[in-house]
Amino acid sequence: MPNDPRGPQDGYDFGTKRQYRRTIWAGFRRELGNQTADKRALLIVDADDGEIEVALQNGFREHNLFVVNWSPAIVAWKKRRFPRIHTFGVELRNVAGRLRDAGVTLHAANFDLCSPAYQRTLHQQISPMLSPDLYEAENVIAVTVLRGRDPHLWSEIFKGSAYAWRESKRAAYKDNPRFRSDVLDQPDNDLGRFLFLGTLLERGCSDMNVGPDSPPLIRHSKCYAPVGPQVGKYRSTAGTQTMLWSLFVRHRLPCGCQDCVG
Numbered sequence: 414m415p416n417d418p419r420g421p422q423d424g425y426d427f428g429t430k431r432q433y434r435r436t437i438w439a440g441f442r443r444e445l446g447n448q449t450a451d452k453r454a455l456l457i458v459d460a461d462d463g464e465i466e467v468a469l470q471n472g473f474r475e476h477n478l479f480v481v482n483w484s485p486a487i488v489a490w491k492k493r494r495f496p497r498i499h500t501f502g503v504e505l506r507n508v509a510g511r512l513r514d515a516g517v518t519l520h521a522a523n524f525d526l527c528s529p530a531y532q533r534t535l536h537q538q539i540s541p542m543l544s545p546d547l548y549e550a551e552n553v554i555a556v557t558v559l560r561g562r563d564p565h566l567w568s569e570i571f572k573g574s575a576y577a578w579r580e581s582k583r584a585a586y587k588d589n590p591r592f593r594s595d596v597l598d599q600p601d602n603d604l605g606r607f608l609f610l611g612t613l614l615e616r617g618c619s620d621m622n623v624g625p626d627s628p629p630l631i632r633h634s635k636c637y638a639p640v641g642p643q644v645g646k647y648r649s650t651a652g653t654q655t656m657l658w659s660l661f662v663r664h665r666l667p668c669g670c671q672d673c674v675g
Contacts, residue, residue, distance in 0.1 A: 453479065480500050559655075
């Protein structure tokens with residue numbers, strides 16, 4: 414099995430990482446109505462087979478998995494282990510064009526990224542992959558980032574946005590039983606990161622210069638509505654860092670569903 418020089422020497426096969434994968438893919442299955450056999454999903458893999466195996470355990474079919482790693486050697490190894498998967502041995506940002514060329518649209522994508530929430534290289538990688546034309550009208554996306562190591566300015570922005578969001582939600586939804594307190598009660602920096610990622614996903618754009626007043630192309634129905642996104646964290650023993658993850662359900666506008674108008 415080839416090694417991934419960008420990953421930790423001991424790999425990612427440890428207990429909290431395995432539980433994280435189970436949580437994400439069970440969330441995909443739930444949000445897709447427990448009907449995953451015909452659903453197409455994209456995932457970023459490392460040298461071990463854990464992520465693919467968990468996806469299959471949650472009902473996704475091998476021929477509907479689109480597997481990405483920057484190393485052609487790693488995805489070639491995956492192809493030998495799972496011959497029906499689709500593989501991309503390129504940087505993530507280059508996958509968008511290949512999906513368009515193949516006429517493929519996705520129902521789910523797990524962007525397991527080992528970098529801070531605000532980092533230009535991360536955005537250069539992920540932004541092309543958020544365009545609405547790459548997804549079915551109803552889709553679910555998970556994003557995982559490193560907790561901390563953001564520039565000081567962005568740390569302050571995260572805190573400020575979290576405070577404003579928290580106070581507005583307390584006033585608007587204090588009597589609404591659908592409001593998810595696990596989102597409301599996140600520490601300011603963490604909540605700010607979740608909101609920042611949510612804004613990025615809502616715009617669904619590949620142009621980093623789109624302004625905050627631009628109309629949303631995609632609405633993630635469970636982020637700013639009362640139910641909030643599903644969020645969590647885990648401690649990585651590969652480098653002893655805390656990772657933050659969030660799972661967003663998205664659909665295209667215009668929409669009059671309860672989550673969007675509620």
